Amino acid sequence: MQSRLRTTVTLLALCVANIHIKTTLAAPADELVLAAKGAAGSDHAGTFLRICVAPDNLNGTPRPPPARAVPDRASWYAHPYKVFDNLYFLGTQIHSAWAITTSAGIIIVDTLFDYAVEPEIVDGLSALGLAPKDIKYVLISHAHGDHDQGAAMLQSRYGAKVVMGAADWETTLQRPASAPGGVPKRDIAVGPEGLKITLGDTTVDVIATPGHTPGTLSYLFPVKDGNRTLTVAYSGGTAFNFPRVAENFAIYRDSASKMAAAARAAGASIVMSNHTEFDRAWDRVRIAQLPRAAGEKHPYEIGIDSVQRYFEMMRDCAEAQRLSMN
Numbered sequence: 019m020q021s022r023l024r025t026t027v028t029l030l031a032l033c034v035a036n037i038h039i040k041t042t043l044a045a046p047a048d049e050l051v052l053a054a055k056g057a058a059g060s061d062h063a064g065t066f067l068r069i070c071v072a073p074d075n076l077n078g079t080p081r082p083p084p085a086r087a088v089p090d091r092a093s094w095y096a097h098p099y100k101v102f103d104n105l106y107f108l109g110t111q112i113h114s115a116w117a118i119t120t121s122a123g124i125i126i127v128d129t130l131f132d133y134a135v136e137p138e139i140v141d142g143l144s145a146l147g148l149a150p151k152d153i154k155y156v157l158i159s160h161a162h163g164d165h166d167q168g169a170a171m172l173q174s175r176y177g178a179k180v181v182m183g184a185a186d187w188e189t190t191l192q193r194p195a196s197a198p199g200g201v202p203k204r205d206i207a208v209g210p211e212g213l214k215i216t217l218g219d220t221t222v223d224v225i226a227t228p229g230h231t232p233g234t235l236s237y238l239f240p241v242k243d244g245n246r247t248l249t250v251a252y253s254g255g256t257a258f259n260f261p262r263v264a265e266n267f268a269i270y271r272d273s274a275s276k277m278a279a280a281a282r283a284a285g286a287s288i289v290m291s292n293h294t295e296f297d298r299a300w301d302r303v304r305i306a307q308l309p310r311a312a313g314e315k316h317p318y319e320i321g322i323d324s325v326q327r328y329f330e331m332m333r334d335c336a337e338a339q340r341l342s343m344n
């Protein structure tokens with residue numbers, strides 16, 4: 019009896035030791051991927067897949083896309099929609115552009131590829147009963163063509179002021195005049211400290227979040243849903259398609275932490291992205307058109323906890339990649 023007890027105790031001790039060894043030997047990068055998976059939950063699974071499971075730069079630096087032909091309109095065109103009382107979707111099926119309406123004009127957030135700016139942003143505003151001439155600011159989350167090619171036209175035609183991260187202005191101003199959409203003139207360059215853009219009764223908190231590009235900007239802004247005012251945390255850059263260098267992941271990681279803290283302090287209960295795949299914009303803006311039952315939340319309102327988990331996932335995915343390079 020005693021020997022059987024001793025054997026059991028020994029086996030138990032071995033089991034505990036084995037568990038301990040497994041825990042301590044697991045690579046920290048893998049632990050972080052699991053933490054990110056937990057943070058992503060079912061609500062951010064698509065973004066988790068893109069940056070934690072199969073990051074774009076896994077084999078170095080992704081090649082730039084080949085010379086672009088304008089794709090078939092049916093593959094991208096989206097109708098414009100009023101989504102909140104002061105926020106309108108002007109994006110394509112793939113990329114988002116938004117109009118924030120204020121008491122003193124319109125703020126446009128991101129501007130799509132050049133072929134989409136006229137049908138989506140200009141015609142979209144008109145279809146929604148808004149006037150493109152009222153555009154006062156154009157906020158560019160980062161200087162990649164899918165978000166910034168409409169900026170020069172909105173600046174030259176309507177006199178809108180273009181806001182971009184200082185580092186992204188540097189690359190933008192080096193483009194040839196023949197670049198798709200042309201080259202905007204430098205208006206407002208956001209440095210490392212960020213700034214606030216106030217137009218009439220509305221303030222957008224512009225937060226410098228380098229990582230996806232050196233000048234990536236993220237935002238906090240209010241949206242009105244009936245008699246409630248909610249806060250949006252707009253994530254300005256997501257994919258890991260920058261050069262695969264440890265320092266780049268550290269910068270991205272720190273920006274995700276910074277954005278999590280800013281979103282928490284502001285009580286943000288909505289997360290938005292400039293690619294519809296990351297915030298399901300193309301689904302949500304259409305669901306937002308449906309009547310809601312009493313007490314039913316807006317389809318974009320995911321709650322403070324879910325917003326926090328989104329940025330924690332970004333942070334952990336970046337740190338996992340950084341550690342996996344050592």
Ligand SMILES: [Zn+2]
Pocket residue numbers: 160162230255
């Ligand atoms: Zn980009």
